[in-house]
Amino acid sequence: MSVNKVTATNNSPDYVSTIKPGVKYTAEYATDGFDTTVTRTVTDASGTVIHNDTWSSHYSVVNGQVQIGGPPPTPSQSPGSPSPSPAPSAPVPVPVPPLSRPPRRRRAPPPPAPRRAAGGSGKGTG
DSSP states (O other): OOEEOOOOBBEEEEEEEEOOOTTEEEEEBOEEEEEEEEEEEETTTTTTTTEEEEHHHHEOOOEEEEESSSOOOOOOOTTTTTOOOOOOOOOOOOOOOOOOOOOOOOOOOOOOOOOOOSSSSOOOOO
């Protein structure tokens, strides 16, 4: 068996307007490409070759792609000047919805009491 490997890389980020600004999404994971070949030789009991089989496969390299929400950053005016550091931002609270409880089940009313037969005492005769 032989293998010829090509290493994948990540492309530069793609800035998109379809996701929230600053959110990163991996649209494609980097996957190495390679070629592989396997050969099978079939022999009889005396060692004579009956036939040879060879299978080859090619797997293309896939470069990774990250998408970032919002416009691309603006380049600085001069390449040699340091860019100012942004002021640290305060954390933004995320609203959390209140916990909701499932509706309470009402108990079924008890079945009606058995009715007594009219004119009887409720005791059996016998």
